[in-house]
Structure formats: C-alpha cells, structure tokens
Amino acid sequence: MSRYFDEEMESMPKRRLLSLQLERLKSLVSRAYSSSRFYRALYDEGGVTPDDIKCIDDIQNLPFLDEQALRDAYPNGLALAPRRQFREVAGCLNGGAPALVFLTRKDLRYRAQLCARNLVAAGLREGDAVLNLMPSGMGFQGHGYDAGAYAAGMMVVPRPACTLEEQVKLLPDIGMAGVCGSPVALQNLTQMLLEQLGPRDKALRLRLAMACDGEWPDGLYDETREELENRLGVPVVDAVAMTRPLLHGLGVECEEKNGLHVWADAFLVECVHPDTKEWVEEGYVGELVWTWLAADGSAVIRYRSGDLATLTWEETCPCGRTHPKISHILGRASESFTVAGKLVLAVALEKELNRIPDLTGEYRVLIERPRTIDRVTLFVEVRDSLALQDKERTRRIRMQVSDTAKAVVGIRVQVELVPPGALPRVNTRAERIEDGRRILRLP
Amino acid sequence: MSRYFDEEMESMPKRRLLSLQLERLKSLVSRAYSSSRFYRALYDEGGVTPDDIKCIDDIQNLPFLDEQALRDAYPNGLALAPRRQFREVAGCLNGGAPALVFLTRKDLRYRAQLCARNLVAAGLREGDAVLNLMPSGMGFQGHGYDAGAYAAGMMVVPRPACTLEEQVKLLPDIGMAGVCGSPVALQNLTQMLLEQLGPRDKALRLRLAMACDGEWPDGLYDETREELENRLGVPVVDAVAMTRPLLHGLGVECEEKNGLHVWADAFLVECVHPDTKEWVEEGYVGELVWTWLAADGSAVIRYRSGDLATLTWEETCPCGRTHPKISHILGRASESFTVAGKLVLAVALEKELNRIPDLTGEYRVLIERPRTIDRVTLFVEVRDSLALQDKERTRRIRMQVSDTAKAVVGIRVQVELVPPGALPRVNTRAERIEDGRRILRLP
Incomplete structure (x- = not known):
C-alpha cells in the first residue's frame, strides 16, 4: 500500500x-x-x-x-x-x-x-x-x-x-x-x-x-x-x-x-x-x-x-x-524580543531560569536602547529573601543568572535580584517583556 | 425553487x-x-x-x-x-x-x-x-x-x-x-x-x-x-x-x-x-x-x-x-402501563395531577389483577398533612383525584391520600409505576 x-x-x-x-x-x-x-x-x-x-x-x-x-x-x-x-x-x-x-x-x-x-x-x-x-x-x-x-x-x-x-x-x-x-x-x-x-x-x-x-x-x-x-x-x-x-x-x-x-x-x-x-x-x-x-x-x-x-x-x-x-x-511572536539582531524567545529564557533552584521562576525582561546599543535588564525573584543580605550568595546567584541569560540572549545582561513577591503577577508571557525601544520606533 | x-x-x-x-x-x-x-x-x-x-x-x-x-x-x-x-x-x-x-x-x-x-x-x-x-x-x-x-x-x-x-x-x-x-x-x-x-x-x-x-x-x-x-x-x-x-x-x-x-x-x-x-x-x-x-x-x-x-x-x-x-x-414505554386494554402514559396522568393544588405532585401507581379484572391504586401526597384529619377536605381531594385519574386512565381507580414525604423519592418516571400483574406473566 x-x-x-x-x-x-x-x-x-x-x-x-x-x-x-x-x-x-x-x-x-x-x-x-x-x-x-x-x-x-x-x-x-x-x-x-x-x-x-x-x-x-x-x-x-x-x-x-x-x-x-x-x-x-x-x-x-x-x-x-x-x-x-x-x-x-x-x-x-x-x-x-x-x-x-x-x-x-x-x-x-x-x-x-x-x-x-x-x-x-x-x-x-x-x-x-x-x-x-x-x-x-x-x-x-x-x-x-x-x-x-x-x-x-x-x-x-x-x-x-x-x-x-x-x-x-x-x-x-x-x-x-x-x-x-x-x-x-x-x-x-x-x-x-x-x-x-x-x-x-x-x-x-x-x-x-x-x-x-x-x-x-x-x-x-x-x-x-x-x-x-x-x-x-x-x-x-x-x-x-x-x-x-x-x-x-x-x-x-x-x-x-x-x-x-x-x-x-x-x-x-x-x-x-x-x-x-x-x-x-x-x-x-x-x-x-x-x-x-x-x-x-x-x-x-x-x-x-x-x-x-x-x-x-x-x-x-x-x-x-x-x-x-x-x-x-516554538513560541509566540508577542512572547519574543530582539536583542542585537537576535530573536530571543521568552520561553527559552524561562526554561533555563527554572533550572536555578534559588529563584521563584518569576522574572521580567526590560530592553532599552539608551544610545545605539541594546541594553537588557533581567529582574529575577530569589526564593529566600535572606539571600539578598548575604553578599557571597547574592554574587553567586547573580553570576549564575547572568551566565544562563547570556547563553540564551547572546549578550551579557544586567541582573537585578529582587525579594520573593516583588514582581507583580501576570497572566501571559508577553507581559513579562517590556521593550522600551518600541516607543522610539513609532512614527 | x-x-x-x-x-x-x-x-x-x-x-x-x-x-x-x-x-x-x-x-x-x-x-x-x-x-x-x-x-x-x-x-x-x-x-x-x-x-x-x-x-x-x-x-x-x-x-x-x-x-x-x-x-x-x-x-x-x-x-x-x-x-x-x-x-x-x-x-x-x-x-x-x-x-x-x-x-x-x-x-x-x-x-x-x-x-x-x-x-x-x-x-x-x-x-x-x-x-x-x-x-x-x-x-x-x-x-x-x-x-x-x-x-x-x-x-x-x-x-x-x-x-x-x-x-x-x-x-x-x-x-x-x-x-x-x-x-x-x-x-x-x-x-x-x-x-x-x-x-x-x-x-x-x-x-x-x-x-x-x-x-x-x-x-x-x-x-x-x-x-x-x-x-x-x-x-x-x-x-x-x-x-x-x-x-x-x-x-x-x-x-x-x-x-x-x-x-x-x-x-x-x-x-x-x-x-x-x-x-x-x-x-x-x-x-x-x-x-x-x-x-x-x-x-x-x-x-x-x-x-x-x-x-x-x-x-x-x-x-x-x-x-x-x-x-x-409522547413518552417512554417503560413509563406507561396498560389497564383494561388501554395504554396509559404516566406523563399524561402526572400532567393532570400537577393541576391539583392540594397535592405535592409526588405519586405512585400500583396495578394489580386480583382475579380477572385490572385494579389500579393511585397513591398521592397531599401538600398539607392536616387535610388528612379533615373528613370533608379529604373527601373533596379524593374525589378530584379520582375524577382526574378516570379521565386519563379510563377506569375508576382506588385513591390513597398520604401525608407529604410519605412516598420515597425516585429518579425516573418508570419507578413510579408498579405493575403487580407482570410477575404473573413470567413463564
């Protein structure tokens, strides 16, 4: 047949x-x-x-x-x-x-x-x-x-x-x-x-x-x-x-x-x-x-x-x-962003961040272009707020997040650790991405 | 067209x-x-x-x-x-x-x-x-x-x-x-x-x-x-x-x-x-x-x-x-019964009984054939149990039910008034009919 x-x-x-x-x-x-x-x-x-x-x-x-x-x-x-x-x-x-x-x-x-x-x-x-x-x-x-x-x-x-x-x-x-x-x-x-x-x-x-x-x-x-x-x-x-x-x-x-x-x-x-x-x-x-x-x-x-x-x-x-x-x-266009010409899927970043046990999984991505170069800031919640008072732990977590993010995003990003619950809860992945550059692109 | x-x-x-x-x-x-x-x-x-x-x-x-x-x-x-x-x-x-x-x-x-x-x-x-x-x-x-x-x-x-x-x-x-x-x-x-x-x-x-x-x-x-x-x-x-x-x-x-x-x-x-x-x-x-x-x-x-x-x-x-x-x-065969050769639909009886305000609407039909003639007993719940102590009210309700039932069933039926809640609640109309004759018909 x-x-x-x-x-x-x-x-x-x-x-x-x-x-x-x-x-x-x-x-x-x-x-x-x-x-x-x-x-x-x-x-x-x-x-x-x-x-x-x-x-x-x-x-x-x-x-x-x-x-x-x-x-x-x-x-x-x-x-x-x-x-x-x-x-x-x-x-x-x-x-x-x-x-x-x-x-x-x-x-x-x-x-x-x-x-x-x-x-x-x-x-x-x-x-x-x-x-x-x-x-x-x-x-x-x-x-x-x-x-x-x-x-x-x-x-x-x-x-x-x-x-x-x-x-x-x-x-x-x-x-x-x-x-x-x-x-x-x-x-x-x-x-x-x-x-x-x-x-x-x-x-x-x-x-x-x-x-x-x-x-x-x-x-x-x-x-x-x-x-x-x-x-x-x-x-x-x-x-x-x-x-x-x-x-x-x-x-x-x-x-x-x-x-x-x-x-x-x-x-x-x-x-x-x-x-x-x-x-x-x-x-x-x-x-x-x-x-x-x-x-x-x-x-x-x-x-x-x-x-x-x-x-x-x-x-x-x-x-x-x-x-x-x-x-x-692989994902939705509304759940992606472009940095330095590379398309990044929020879901890919999310999957890697979820592997880091010190984080709650809640995150926010802010992309800006203060001059001519894209700048990405990644906000992540740590699971234990005491970690933020421990310099050594903070440094270690920050480094881990930064390495993870670089592997996915392609460039070194700014990492901001925040206490658990500090980021407002959202319903869609698209809401986790704020692209400050888009405002500048309007005619 | x-x-x-x-x-x-x-x-x-x-x-x-x-x-x-x-x-x-x-x-x-x-x-x-x-x-x-x-x-x-x-x-x-x-x-x-x-x-x-x-x-x-x-x-x-x-x-x-x-x-x-x-x-x-x-x-x-x-x-x-x-x-x-x-x-x-x-x-x-x-x-x-x-x-x-x-x-x-x-x-x-x-x-x-x-x-x-x-x-x-x-x-x-x-x-x-x-x-x-x-x-x-x-x-x-x-x-x-x-x-x-x-x-x-x-x-x-x-x-x-x-x-x-x-x-x-x-x-x-x-x-x-x-x-x-x-x-x-x-x-x-x-x-x-x-x-x-x-x-x-x-x-x-x-x-x-x-x-x-x-x-x-x-x-x-x-x-x-x-x-x-x-x-x-x-x-x-x-x-x-x-x-x-x-x-x-x-x-x-x-x-x-x-x-x-x-x-x-x-x-x-x-x-x-x-x-x-x-x-x-x-x-x-x-x-x-x-x-x-x-x-x-x-x-x-x-x-x-x-x-x-x-x-x-x-x-x-x-x-x-x-x-x-x-x-x-018009109804389901399991929700009907035959009396003196006439097919009676429980739903038709129910519809008429529901018009009598003194009743709860709950009823039960029992059909027997003690000798060679079908006998039908209709149990109905009165809404107000005090009515059962009042001979005149009882007589009036019983007559109303009896007339109603005769119009639907075709023959005069035996009416039994019972207090509200006396009949066990059932899920299907079929369960309201008990046909005592059927037992006799088994080979």
Whole structure:
C-alpha cells in the first residue's frame, strides 16, 4: 500500500511546486483584487497591483493581514465568491479581531484531500480505523479530518458525544490504528486507557497518535511528547496546527521526525522577522506568515500567525516528499524580543531560569536602547529573601543568572535580584517583556 | 425553487413505496441471515428464515432487537460487510447494552440525502445558511446534517467550538435562515440572542428553527414549543429523533404541522403495543419499532426504541409527501402501563395531577389483577398533612383525584391520600409505576 495519499503532488519536484505556487498566487491575488473591495483598498493603499507579482519573491511587496486588516475585512471582506456558492463558514474571534472565512464545495474537497494526506503521511493506511478526538465547529475543524479519513478509505470513530470515559469502554472492541487529537486530548485519553485497560492493551491495535489542533507546552515540547509516547506505547506524530483563519490539513510530520511538511500546493508559508518583517534565512526562527494558495471561496493572503518557527526547504526529504518543512511552533511572536539582531524567545529564557533552584521562576525582561546599543535588564525573584543580605550568595546567584541569560540572549545582561513577591503577577508571557525601544520606533 | 429535495422519492405513491419497502426488507433480511452469525442464531431460534418474508406484514414474525439482543450482538453482530468497507462507526452505550453500527460510503451518502430532505421539507432552500448546533460524535450525528446541508446546496455555520455566547456575536454578520439543534440548545440560543441582540434582530434573517436530536419535556411539548416560537419569532419544526442505533434524518415535520413524516424508503417503522407486542391500530399510541431498510453496512431490524407515539399512513399529505407520519414522542414505554386494554402514559396522568393544588405532585401507581379484572391504586401526597384529619377536605381531594385519574386512565381507580414525604423519592418516571400483574406473566 502506498505511503502517499497523492504521490504525484506530494513528491513533485521543488521547481514544479514553485511554479505551481507562483501560478496560484498570481491568480489568487488577481481574484482578490478584482472581487473584494477590502483587498482592493488594501492593495491600492500599499501601492501594489496583481501585475506586480512576477515571481514568488514579489509576495513580499504585498501588505500583511494583521489584526487591524482582519478588523477591516470583517465580516465579508475575505470572501471571493457569491454567497450562494459557500458551503461552510469558518469563523473565529481569537480574542482579537473576528474573521470569517467561507468555503465552497471545492474547498471542502481540497480540505478532505489535505487531511487525507496528513493521515497517510503520519503512517495510517486504507482500511484503518481512526479515533478523531478533534472538536468540530467554528474555528475548529475536526470534521475536516472526518472527511479526510473517508477520502483515504479509513473508518472514522467519531469523538464521543458521551463522555470519553464511557467511550473508552467501546474502544478495544472497535480496534483503532490511529487517534488524532490535541496534545491535551491525547494525554487524557492515555490516562483513561491506562486506568481502564492496563498498559498497552493489545486489543486496541493502536499504531500511532497524531497531535493536531492544540498547544504543546512549548518549552517542554520534546519532554511532553516523549512522555506521551512512552505512556501510550506508540509514536506521536505532530501535525501543523493553526486554529485560524485557515483550513486544517496544513501539513504533518513525516516518519523522518525532523520537521513538519507544509503542503506547498495549498499553502505558501513565509518566515519573517517579527520586528523587521523581512524574510529570515532558512533554519532561523521567525514568525510564520500564511497564504492559502488553493483557496476558492475566501482569500487569506499573508496572514501573520504570530507563531514562531523555523522554515527549511530541502531538495527532497528522505521520506520522498518535496514540500518545505517547518519546526513545531516554538513560541509566540508577542512572547519574543530582539536583542542585537537576535530573536530571543521568552520561553527559552524561562526554561533555563527554572533550572536555578534559588529563584521563584518569576522574572521580567526590560530592553532599552539608551544610545545605539541594546541594553537588557533581567529582574529575577530569589526564593529566600535572606539571600539578598548575604553578599557571597547574592554574587553567586547573580553570576549564575547572568551566565544562563547570556547563553540564551547572546549578550551579557544586567541582573537585578529582587525579594520573593516583588514582581507583580501576570497572566501571559508577553507581559513579562517590556521593550522600551518600541516607543522610539513609532512614527 | 422546489419544496422537495428529492421529489420523486418524497411523493412516490404509497403502493410503490410499500413495494420498495418489501423489496428492501427481503434483501436486508437475506443479507443479515447469510452474513451475520448473530442474526442467523436469532432467526434460527425464532424459527424464521428470509423466505418467510413474503409481504410487509410478515415482518411481524421476526424477533425484536431488544436490550438482550443488542448485548448478544455486541460488538460486531450487526455488521453486514467486511471491515475495510466501513467509513464510520456509530456507537452508543445507552446506559444499557452498548451497540455498534457501521456505515459504509453508501450509508454516508444516503444519510446526507435524508438530512437534506429534512432541511428542505422543514422549509430551508438552496443558498440558505444553517447554524448546526447538533453535537457530532459517537451516538450523535450533527455531522450528518452538515453533509445534508452541503448536499442541499446550503452553507453550514458549524456549531461553535468556542462558547455559544462568543459565537452569537458573529451570527448577525453571517445571517442564517435556519438553525438546527436540540430543544435545549434552541432555548439557550434564543436566550442569548435576545440578551445580546434584542428581540427579533432583523440582521439574523432567521426563518425557522428545527428541533432535532434531543428531548422535549414531553408533558409540555406543545407549551414548550409555542413558547420557543414566540420568543424566537419563527416557526419551530420538529424532526424525528432517536439517538441510537440509527442514522439521523429519519424524518421531519412538514409545513402541515400535524405529524412527522418518516422516510419510508429508508426506514420501516412499526407501532406495537409494548406489552402484547402486536401492531396497534393506526392513530393509537404504541412503541415505535425501527427497521433500517436502506442500510448497507449494518443491519438494524426491528429495534424496539422504547419510544411511544402514534403512526398513521394517509394516502397523501397536503404537503405532497406520501411517507407515513408519526406523532412526536409522547413518552417512554417503560413509563406507561396498560389497564383494561388501554395504554396509559404516566406523563399524561402526572400532567393532570400537577393541576391539583392540594397535592405535592409526588405519586405512585400500583396495578394489580386480583382475579380477572385490572385494579389500579393511585397513591398521592397531599401538600398539607392536616387535610388528612379533615373528613370533608379529604373527601373533596379524593374525589378530584379520582375524577382526574378516570379521565386519563379510563377506569375508576382506588385513591390513597398520604401525608407529604410519605412516598420515597425516585429518579425516573418508570419507578413510579408498579405493575403487580407482570410477575404473573413470567413463564
């Protein structure tokens, strides 16, 4: 049985893929410009026309879809077709700007094909049964994977309408080869399987789990996945996740397990520096920017996802697929900062600081540029306030923090030790970073 | 635009429908007998063979699928095809026996067609947007209605993965013609729409709501529906609901609003007396027994649903549809009893007792047959225990209860007034009925 769902498309030479991308990009931008008032205004303001797209690199001249643009486009600005042609609306609020993306019958079919590719690339085959734990609904599209499984000739075991706990009793009797779900859903399932059936019940016939559509605890990605694999007793494959405003089936990790393929016939993914907004070199961390090339009903062109990852495009992956690869999502752009040209993820710093037993884990980063050079001050809370009265202990802790921070940030930072509880508690990682330079950058 | 989704099938003359039913029944029973060990054992034990089905009425010779049969069939006894042909499993635990029903690609397609018929018969049309609030998953099949809407050329607004409250903000901007959901989901939606948008916001463009896949408070069916219609400002159409083990799209109420059409090409529904298990006359209350005639992957033949309703088959409904009609579900068979040949629903009795202000609403029914005539004793709690010491009050209450009960039960019953709290509290209506005769009927 083939290890591809669509061999021709999945292993198309890079040059042909690129020309397919260019052709689709041109057509998409033309359609958006001619049929959406929102895009026409956006591009007129940006001083670009569809004719300016002559090669893939020219996409860099197009304005981004940022939060403000989504707000401007709402509700129907992204639509490209008459309303009667739509078969589904995928909407989301995202806490920020709401967005509505409309899908035609053609889009539904493409979505099913892409989800089918993901399932097969992950290692599932025709005739297999797949437990689909992904939520279906606005902003989530577990039903995309249902359709993908149907298309790939698999049997869908739908997510329980009853409690998972009840359904687990049925699972050994159904016998599934694979399960898809968010990392948290997989963790819950694993727990229940182990409790109810004992470790690695043979009756399950499970061969792999696919983690999609959910957040990994980013700083502990490898550890969490390894633990899950050990407990579940099967490989856990990672799928490209983005809840909005695109379809599912963006891509998946292949058996090489060194990156996630993005289906380049359907999506063009860029990796940009979140501050300069310019392309970063292959393999460097940047913000993923998505363009939905294969879209029929709605135009999503240069959507800034806020997700940080790396992007590489080898000639051919040993798995045989030619589509570019991204890393798993390393963090959020809002939770990063740039110092002396280097992008630093707060989560990376946090992970290292957490290894120092003298600290509470609470920290704050202040970045300034008093003259022409970046200056970083790192505030950390010590666990025992008495340490601050002991010169020797203070010196030792400060040195340890300073070395740790230099390894992550790239330059020597100013360390300020403060007593436990001195830093106000915050809810998001983004609030731990104060970038004093940003004020100076406003026009 | 046509008011049928499939005019030929929906308005097929009764005679042709009956012969289609017979043909499908014969083929289904043959397949079940030849390919399922479970059915072969069941039919061998019942002393019937597929050749015994010569006319529709012969279905009465086939054994029922009751709880015990489902238990015997679990997990794969209902399956009719090799596992590789299955595309979905619909399973449920039902508190009682678990059941697994497997669907092939053909079944998925038929399900979509049936759901499309329901949507169109309810009054929706090609190009309309439909908010689908029904849960998707094992035992529930909101995704059946998604597929139905796609097939009918409608746009699906999927049920929110975010909270409904958040999604309601998007609804006026999407503009929906219809919404499907359980009565409770429709009530919640109505509440939120009224709170957030004010009464009958024009922007919604809502034309109707379809109540499916959920329980109406049975005693107050008409009142609840009317209240919902008034608050929502649009008609509420009722769909045939049964969570298991059949597909969705069993049938729907047409615009005549005097019964729910059951799609007779796909399902054969019988109405039997829950005790004698014989067919009741048209228009009389009985237990619905379902046979899934159009099934490809699994056989569900004579499934006792436990639901009480009436069944009628007019020559042609004024709506143009020729398929038989059932009433909405009036109660559960386990919550009924037969006295002097008449089927009495506990809910009907309860509704009347609740109108008597002197009672707490707590009651118990005891049926006995000391000789050859049924005797019914009705225990009711009075709200004020002092009433029991007042002969005149006691007489008056007793008479009121007796008259009320006679109107519902059909015969004069023995009334026992007891002080408040004297009857032990129970969780189900079934526990309020004690049928002393049943003991005598055991072999």
